[in-house]
Amino acid sequence: MAAHRELARELGGDVAYHDGGSLEWAEGDDKLAELRARVKRLAGRGYAATFITRERALGxxxxxxxxxHVREVAFYADDAWLDAPRLVRTLLDAAALKGAEVRSNVAVRSLRVENGRVEALAIDGGEIVAKAVLVCVGPATKAFLEPLGVTMPVGRVFGLLAVTSRPATALGRVVHAPGVHLRGDVGGGLMLGADDLDGPVVEHASAAGRAxxxxxxxxxxxxxxxSARDVTLVEHRVGVRPMPSDRHTIAGRIPGFENAWMIATHSGVTLGPLLGRLxxxxxxxxxxxxxxAPFRPDRFAR
Ligand SMILES: Cc1cc2nc3c(=O)[nH]c(=O)nc-3n(C[C@H](O)[C@H](O)[C@H](O)COP(=O)(O)OP(=O)(O)OC[C@H]3O[C@@H](n4cnc5c(N)ncnc54)[C@H](O)[C@@H]3O)c2cc1C
Known part of the structure; x- marks a missing residue:
């Protein structure tokens, strides 16, 4: 989150970053024990995690x-939510201003490799010569690297997010409530997700099932x-996350290559600014x- 704040400052306080923290509460003894353990663990690592009263949460x-009956609500003061498409656009514009050439919608068909070095990216109708390459192809990681003889166990996890019309009272923070998580959306509505309505449940659902x-x-x-009593669904979006088999980010030099690196993570929005900088x-x-060190690709090559 510190890397996000730093990036927002660097970009001139762009409004893609929405701070204010997040709130979470739990129902049932087991879930409450889990929540208490999480707050304790995060606070122990120096992250701003604490319990506040229900009244303060409603304030x-x-x-x-x-x-x-909920007496304790977890408050993570440094959490934020991000308008990711806006941030990506801002970053691309900033890169172009610094001389980068941005090529959108160009598929890289393969990498031309000589003696453990990537020499060029093969695209339709030609090549792009490269001194160094960073592979960030998300859920396509496994398939993209396989022809190079690199086996990276990156799976594909489907997810569904629903967007509503504008509620009577705007929601400023991210909220993790039992059975649903929600935050404000850029259009003024709410964006909704649910941990149990995710993954295979979404992947194998028909169009009607997803609705x-x-x-x-x-x-x-x-x-x-x-406050969302009268809202209606505006749309729902299905996306696919890249998921490393051990559920930890993969970031670093691709085993066997001198000048090729990769990033594959299911927390790319949260970790993007930090991973990008590192x-x-x-x-x-x-x-x-x-x-x-714990996130290097070569942990899968041993
Ligand atoms: C439902 C859902 C919820 C999520 N929630 C969170 C969250 O709470 N927090 C969080 O941090 N992240 C979240 N994410 C983000 C996600 O899990 C990833 O971390 C993120 O999308 C990874 O970004 P990426 O740029 O590496 O890959 P992607 O976003 O998948 O982008 C990869 C890009 O590479 C392109 N590409 C693929 N193959 C080629 C090729 N051969 N040539 C050229 N281009 C190619 C693709 O077209 C795509 O544009 C969520 C995603 C979904 C779907």
Missing amino acids: LEPGLGVPD EIAAQMLERARRVYP LADEIVRGAPSATL
Whole structure:
């Protein structure tokens, strides 16, 4: 999150970054014990994680409907949400201003390799000569690297996010409530997701089934956010996350290659600014970071 704040400052306070923290509460003894353990673990690592009263939570988010029996609400003050498409556009514009040539919608068909060095990217009708390459192809990682003889166990996890019309009271923060998580969306509505309405449930659902999943999310959101009583679904989006087999980010030099690096992570929005900075230091300045030691691709080559 510190890397996000730094990047937002560097980009001149662009509005893609929405701070204010996040709120979470749990129902049931087991879930509450899990939540307490999480808050303790994060606070122990120096992250701003604490419990606040239900009343204070409602003071922060007046549109919420935290049930009366909930006494503790976790508050993560440094959490934020990001308008990722906007940030990507801003970054591309900033890169172009610094002389980068941005080529959109150009598929890289393969990499031309000689003696452990990537010499060029093969595209339709030609090649792009490269001194160094960073492969960030998300869920396509495994298929993209296989022809190079590199086996990276990166799976594909489907997800569905539903977007609603504008609620009576705007939601400022990210909220993790039992059965649903929600935040404000750029259009003024709410963006909804649910951990149990995810992955294979979404992957194997028909178009009608996916619409039904979105409707279920809305139903749950109305329960925890009474201000959303009258909202309707505007759309739902299905996306695919890249998921390393050990569920940890993969970032670093591709085994067997002198000048090729990769990043594959299911937390690319959260970790993007940090990973980008660390990999840029490594590729451009030859300064690998010890922070990345547990996340190197060669853990799968051993
Ligand atoms: C439902 C859902 C919820 C999510 N929630 C979170 C979250 O809460 N927090 C978080 O941090 N992240 C979240 N993510 C983000 C996600 O999990 C990834 O971390 C993120 O998308 C990775 O970014 P990326 O740029 O590496 O890959 P992608 O976003 O997948 O982008 C890869 C790009 O590479 C392009 N590409 C692929 N093959 C080629 C080729 N051969 N040539 C040229 N281009 C190619 C693709 O077209 C695509 O544009 C979520 C994603 C989904 C779908």
